Amino acid sequence: MTSPQKRIYAARLAGTRVFDPIGDMVGTVRDVVVLPQVHGAARVVGFVVEVPGKRRVFLPATRVTAIDAGQVIMSGLLNMRRFEKRSGEMLAIGDLLERRVTLLDGSGEAVVEDVGLEQNRHRDWELTKLHLRRRKGGSFSRLVSRGESLTVPWRSVAGLFGTQAEQSAALLLASYQDLKPADLGEIIQELNPKRRIELAAELSDERLADVLEELPEDTRVEVVTGLDARRAADVLDAMDPDDAADLVQELPEPVAQELLDLMEPEEAEDVRRLLAYDEYTAGGMMTTEPLIVAPETPVAHCLAMISREELPAALASTVHVCRSPLETPTGKLLGIVHFQHLLRERPDRPVGEILDPDRHTVEGAAPLSAVTREMATYNLVSIPVVDDDGRLLGAVTVDDVLDHVLPDDWREQDEPVPTTTGQIDLSEIARGIGRSDGEG
Incomplete structure (x- = not known):
């Protein structure tokens, strides 16, 4: 320097x-x-x-x-x-902020709000100052918002690096509030089990549901079983049914049954329906909540549906046109319309008049290899799942397929799966997937 x-x-x-x-x-x-x-x-x-x-x-x-x-x-x-982190190392923000310390002058306790760094005469950076918020009577709240603010030398306190209370999960969460679920999931994996549960407790049901879908199996089971049963059931309600079913399948049987009983009846019914299928089949991978409209629905209404921010891109790619009822399992599937086709039509035109002439579907019992080959052959982002009578049961999207064909520990790998072009080719996966679902 x-x-x-x-x-x-x-x-x-x-x-x-x-x-x-x-x-x-x-x-x-x-x-x-x-x-x-x-x-x-x-x-x-x-x-x-x-x-x-x-x-x-x-x-x-x-x-x-x-x-x-x-x-x-x-x-x-x-x-x-x-x-x-290596042994002995600490993170100034991740470990020290919001740590409770004791002032050595006998004036009581305080919370660390920031740490000051300075260069010494050898031009090495050191932690020299602490910006504190002193407790103002009573007990500490989760985040101390009142009390005297002061800056002191680090030697003026005890408990900074010792066994004092850990950093508030709420403050830690605030520093990661803009992260995408996959990135927050990566950070949660690096925390110790106690801190994972503390951080999970601070997340909203919807945010935690999104994060759980990005975690490896053992970590999400650990998080869910560490939560209060009622809270865990609320989080399962907020998850996509296929992801909730995958998670329930990983839980011990008594825990899984308890959570299903505590879930909202409609959400629990969707999960139970998916649990009836083998995990590596179309029925086991599908979501039960694809976009479904009646044939008389105008194009403008369909475009409004797919524009919803919370809707995953893969699901937004396709509108399923069915006879009533418009919930899975529905009346007969009449066909699908891709969003690009919707953009080319006049807003008042009924979608029943513009169905895709190339109809591709799979049955619920179709193995993963069959689903993958169908999607790869026809470059599909999603594919409808139907029963013997042609009723729509759900849809398998490309992200569901990738979750089942990538290695179990792919989320924990430092490097992406190597490919020739940097992209994953589903047709290559389809040719080599036979062994994963029992085929030769």
């Missing part, structure tokens, strides 16, 4: 862009890695940097040449291996 610099605060540093020596942005600072010392201040050993693709990597402090004017300048190249 070129010259001593003024004090910086970790929470304010979060979000700062990192640039290489020629001015190209390489990522964004998300946390500061500190190593407590037996004697002396905690030393900054590096920074957690989020690079494109939401991967979090480690930037050694020795590679940082300047922190100035809202930017961090680094030298050399970043190691793209996913960041993992």
Whole structure:
């Protein structure tokens, strides 16, 4: 580092862009890695940097040449291996903020709101100051919002690195509020079991449902069984039926039955219907909530349906036209209309007049290999699932297929599955999938 610099605060540093020596942005600072010392201040050993693709990597402090004017300048190249804390290391934001400490002057307890970092005479960064919020009578609330604010040397408190209460899950969650479910799921996997449950308890039912769908089997079972049964049932209600069925199937039988009994009757019925199928069949993979309309429905209404923000892209790609009733299992499936076709038609035209002439369906008992081959052969994003009488039971989407053909631990792998073009070719998967569902 070129010259001593003024004090910086970790929470304010979060979000700062990192640039290489020629001015190209390489990522964004998300946390500061500190190593407590037996004697002396905690030393900054590096920074957690989020690079494109939401991967979090480690930037050694020795590679940082300047922190100035809202930017961090680094030298050399970043190691793209996913960041993992080493023994003894702590995260300034992830571990220390909202930690309860005791002031050594006898004035009581306080909560850490930020940590100040400064360079010593050797130009190494150290944790030197703490910005605190002192307790103002009574007990601490989850997030202390009142009381005296003060900045003190780190030596003025006890419990900063000891066995004091852990960081508030609410504050930790606030620092990750803008993350997509898959990225938040990756962070949850890196927490210890106790912290996972604490963080899960702070998430809304809908947010936790989205995150659970991104977690590996053992982790989501751990989270769900760690929640109160009523709360766990509410989260299952908020999940897509096919994902809820997959999760229920992974739970111990007594737990699964208890949660099904606590779920909303309609939601539980959808899950039970899916549990009747083998996991690696169209019925076991399908969602029971595809977009369904009557043949007289105008194109404009269909476009309004697929434009809903909460609707997954794969489901929004296709409108299923059926006779009443318009819920699965429905009356007979008349056909489908793809969203691109809807865009080309006049708004008042009934969808029954523009059905796709190429009709592709599978039965609920169809094995995974048959579903994959059908979708790959005809470049389908989703495919309807029907019974022997042609009634619509649900739809299998491409994301459902990928969840079943990728390795069980694909979410935990540092690198994407290698392919020739960087994209997954379903036709290649279809040719090699026979062994996964019992075929030769």
